[in-house]
Structures are given as C-alpha cells and as structure tokens.
Amino acid sequence: MINGQILHLQRLSTEDGPGIRTTVFFKGCPLHCAWCHNPESISSRIQTQWFSVRCLDCRTCIGACPNGCLTMTDDGLAIDREHCQACGKCAQACPSGALEAIGRTVSVEDLLVELLKDRAYYEVPALCGGEKSGGGVTLSGGEPTFQPDFAEALLCGLKEQGIATALDTCGLTSTHTLDRLLPLTDLVLFDLKINDPVLHHEFTGVSNKQILENLVYIRDYCRTQIRPFELWIRTPLIPGATNSEGNLQAVGRYLADTLNGTVSRWELCAFNNLCRDQYKRLGMEWAYAQTPLMTADELAHCEQIAKASGLRQDLILATGATRTVEPQ
Ligand code: SF4
Numbered sequence: 001m002i003n004g005q006i007l008h009l010q011r012l013s014t015e016d017g018p019g020i021r022t023t024v025f026f027k028g029c030p031l032h033c034a035w036c037h038n039p040e041s042i043s044s045r046i047q048t049q050w051f052s053v054r055c056l057d058c059r060t061c062i063g064a065c066p067n068g069c070l071t072m073t074d075d076g077l078a079i080d081r082e083h084c085q086a087c088g089k090c091a092q093a094c095p096s097g098a099l100e101a102i103g104r105t106v107s108v109e110d111l112l113v114e115l116l117k118d119r120a121y122y123e124v125p126a127l128c129g130g131e132k133s134g135g136g137v138t139l140s141g142g143e144p145t146f147q148p149d150f151a152e153a154l155l156c157g158l159k160e161q162g163i164a165t166a167l168d169t170c171g172l173t174s175t176h177t178l179d180r181l182l183p184l185t186d187l188v189l190f191d192l193k194i195n196d197p198v199l200h201h202e203f204t205g206v207s208n209k210q211i212l213e214n215l216v217y218i219r220d221y222c223r224t225q226i227r228p229f230e231l232w233i234r235t236p237l238i239p240g241a242t243n244s245e246g247n248l249q250a251v252g253r254y255l256a257d258t259l260n261g262t263v264s265r266w267e268l269c270a271f272n273n274l275c276r277d278q279y280k281r282l283g284m285e286w287a288y289a290q291t292p293l294m295t296a297d298e299l300a301h302c303e304q305i306a307k308a309s310g311l312r313q314d315l316i317l318a319t320g321a322t323r324t325v326e327p328q
C-alpha cells in the first residue's frame, strides 16, 4: 500500500484544467517562493494551525500537549513548531475547534475511492482527441512530483478508471520522475515564473536550470510520443518579482522560440492575497502581506506585454481577481 501526504481535496474546481475537476493538493514543495499562495503546502510534515477567532483562551491545549510546545502569549497561542510532533492531542482537547491539523496521510486506494465519488462531474476522456473539453482530476500542491511513488500510483489508478488527469507542477523534478508520470498525464500545467536564473534563485530559493531543462524534455517527449498531452504554462504575476516587462518578454520569447508549437496556453495569473490569514495561522511572516491586488489596468498591461513577446496571441490568457480603483 502506498501512502502520501495531502492537504485536502478541492471539489468542483474550474481553475486547474478544463471542465469540472477535483484537485488533490499534495503536501511538500522543493521551492520556497517568496509569494507562495499555499504556505501550508510548503512543508511535507503535518502541521498544526490556530484560529484566533475560535479560541476561548481556556488553555486546555497547553496541558494536553505532551511536548510542552504551547504557550499563550500577548499575541495569541504560540506553537513551538520545531518540537511539535503533530500528534494532534491539542486539537482533540480543544473544546472550540481552534486548533486543526493541516494535512493528512492517505493511501492511494482510499484516495481513489474519494475521487471516484466525483466521477459524474468528469466528462471523460476529452483531452486526448475527444470533441468536447472535459473535467477530471488534477494533482497539485505543494508539488506532486515531490512524492513520485504516490503520484504515479494515483495517476495509474485514475487512468485505469478512464479519468482524465492533469499534473500541476513547479517543474523542479528529475527526468526519471517525468518518465514515470508523463505517460499517465493528459495535461501538464507547468509553472514558469522567472526566466532569469539569478532572479529565479533570489525569489524561489533555487535556480531554474533544471526547470528549463525539464521543459525542453517535456517538449521533446510531447513531439515524439504516440500519445500526446497538452502543455499549459502558468506565470504568477507577482508585483516587483515576476510582473516586470523584462521577465514577461523573456518568458514569452522562450515559449515562442524554444517551445514553439508545444504550448497550447500561457496563463498569466494575477497576484492574490487570500492566503494572508493562512500565514498568520501558521505563525509565519509574509513579505507580501501589505501588497494589494493588481488593478484591471495593470493586469491588462501585463497581458499586452505578453502578447507582444512572440507567442501566438490567442494562446495567452490573463486570469484572476483585480481590485477596483475608486475615482479621485
Ligand atoms: S484549547 Fe482551544 S480554545 Fe482553549 S486555549 Fe487552546 S486553542 Fe484556545
């Protein structure tokens, strides 16, 4: 039996591939993007989160922790995350549900049972030659390739059931893992954040060398394999990091020149700050806590730059919420 660590399932998802999908969020990621929108998915360990609004200040949890990891401070409940064993005893003892575990360990078999309950929503199989676009299951995260055995077994089980699959990846993995997962995948959603290797390292903690090499590997795989799949590129638009004219031009040129003919969509995803409270619940600082959403004009400007970069314009799509600017 193969087990994996996941955060949760998102049902009726419409943003992680075509049609109506169920997205499985894996736990654990090899990148540490400064703007990460899913901070709870970075660590592969099960974590504990505290909801201040639900807390009664009864301090039952402090006595329940066998490791002395909890202290009530002026700023709320402090969790010593270095020594927390994720045993869940504090959450069990809490009378108001103010403490919750983030993530769970699940077997492929049990997860498949859950995913197949949504079968009625998936129009299968549509991505590979069908006439209409269909839904299915997307593996996202975190980073699915970070748990290759689990991801491969899950994709295999889904394909055996005729479910369309998508792999949402940051691209930092081995070609060996790609060889295992690509034959089981109908759509690859590949994050290409920053083209310049130095800036990529500065903002994500790693070089993009392997990521770009993997894109070329996927291109060649796509061109030579009997069973093709779709490749969508996604670039998050992060103010001061990825949304510069230079970066969008460079990414667009790369897609047009190096991946010519392989990419079927380049999605520009507007920065969002919905994760702000999640950082607080995890006791983490977020460099973008005060950064507002982009305006519609700013998003349109990014789309304009992308459309002038050389990639076919009809493949470029700007998505995400923007903020309204009050008239002066
Ligand atoms: S047990 Fe729950 S309600 Fe009581 S102090 Fe701890 S977190 Fe707050």
Ligand code: SF4
Binding pocket: 048, 064, 065, 066, 067, 068, 069, 070, 079, 083, 084, 085, 086, 087, 088, 089, 090, 091
């Ligand atoms: S999960 Fe266990 S070790 Fe961690 S704070 Fe709660 S009781 Fe303590």
